[in-house]
Amino acid sequence: MKLRLGGLVPWSSIDYPGQQAAVLFCSGCPWRCRYCHNSHLWESRSRISWPEVSEFLAKRHGLLDAVVFSGGEPLAQSAAVRSALIEVRRAGFGTAIHTAGVSPRRFAQVLPLVDWVGLDVKGPFSRYAAITQDHRSQDAARESLKMLLASGKPYELRTTVHPALLSHRDLMTLVAELRELGADHLTLKDFRPTGCEDAELKTHYEPWLTPELRRDLRALMPAIELPTP
């Protein structure tokens, strides 16, 4: 197994809703989101081996429900992630993936092997290139999102908001686009400066969730989850 992992969290109750899960942080990512707080995982280095993970999981039967493949971007090494997912399922655990949908072709290869998907939606499609610094990201994200919604798998869509990258209008466009594609829920998360390498974003952060925006977003998508004031 050639899966390169940057780390392992032995227990989490928040990375796969309703499940007690271990979280594996896959190394590598083709995008360079300006707010990324996992830039230490961009390089495809391995800090923990698969035999170590297998040994750990063998002692967690009855204590863990599932294993979450997070990152970095798990689709950056989809063949190895696929093999790992098969092994985790054989060992009797549920499976989940956190991804930004960087490659619909690779997403199609792992989707049948996961029970739940946390999909990072960067913003309205027109803002992808500015956020990810990859001009092809918009098309990849759109196809992956459509694939997820068509799959019938349980999912969570989440968007990190920094007001320098997403305006009130951008957020309204994002929610309208998601509704049009058939999504009825989205979680908006505040930008976190920890781990972010973009000095401008760290310096110029301001509160963005005004009462008007809260009202407008809820009118478009009643189930939207917003940060608490």
Ligand code: SF4
């Ligand atoms: S897709 Fe995720 S891991 Fe990759 S740069 Fe963006 S936030 Fe970071």
